Amino acid sequence: MSEGKERQRTTVSIYGQQYTVVGEDEPEHVQNVARAVDQKMREIKSINPYLDTTRLAVLTAINVMDDQLKQQALTEKERLEKDED
Amino acid sequence: MSEGKERQRTTVSIYGQQYTVVGEDEPEHVQNVARAVDQKMREIKSINPYLDTTRLAVLTAINVMDDQLKQQALTEKERLEKDED
Numbered sequence: 001m002s003e004g005k006e007r008q009r010t011t012v013s014i015y016g017q018q019y020t021v022v023g024e025d026e027p028e029h030v031q032n033v034a035r036a037v038d039q040k041m042r043e044i045k046s047i048n049p050y051l052d053t054t055r056l057a058v059l060t061a062i063n064v065m066d067d068q069l070k071q072q073a074l075t076e077k078e079r080l081e082k083d084e085d
Numbered sequence: 086m087s088e089g090k091e092r093q094r095t096t097v098s099i100y101g102q103q104y105t106v107v108g109e110d111e112p113e114h115v116q117n118v119a120r121a122v123d124q125k126m127r128e129i130k131s132i133n134p135y136l137d138t139t140r141l142a143v144l145t146a147i148n149v150m151d152d153q154l155k156q157q158a159l160t161e162k163e164r165l166e167k168d169e170d
Contacts, residue, residue: 014143033154037146057142058099061122064149069118075160
C-alpha cells in the first residue's frame with residue numbers, strides 16, 4: 001500500500017504538548033487523530049481530575065484499545081452473520 | 086447493554102505500572118486490552134528509545150486511535166460496497 005507515497009512530517013498539539021508524527025498519512029488525517037486523542041484525554045481527565053499526565057495518557061490508550069477490540073469483535077460477528085445468509 | 090451487569094474492578098500492569106480499571110467488562114477482556122497497550126508501548130519505545138513515558142503513552146494513544154479511525158473508514162467502505170450489490 002505504500003508505493004509512491006512520501007513520508008510526511010505533521011506537527012500536532014495534544015494536551016498542550018507538541019508531537020511530530022512522521023508517516024505516509026495525509027496531515028489532515030493525522031490532525032483528526034490528534035484531535036480525537038486530545039478530546040479523549042480531556043474527557044478522562046474531567047472524570048479523574050487527580051491523574052498525572054502519564055497515567056492519563058495510558059488510560060486514554062486503554063480506552064481507545066478497548067473501543068477498537070470491541071469494534072473488531074462486532075465487525076467479525078457481523079461478517080459471520082452475513083456468511084450465514 | 087448494561088442491564089444486570091455489575092461493575093468490576095480489574096487491576097492490570099502496563100509498562101511496569103499498576104492500573105485499576107472499573108467497568109462492566111469481564112476481567113479477561115480488560116487484561117487483553119492492557120496486554121495490547123503494553124505491547125504497543127514497548128514496540129514504540131523500541132523504535133524511539135529516548136521517549137519519556139508520558140510522550141510514549143500519548144504516541145501509543147495516537148497509534149491506536151489511528152488504527153481505529155482507519156478500520157472504521159474501511160468497515161464503512163465495505164458496508165457501502167455491500168449495499169451496492
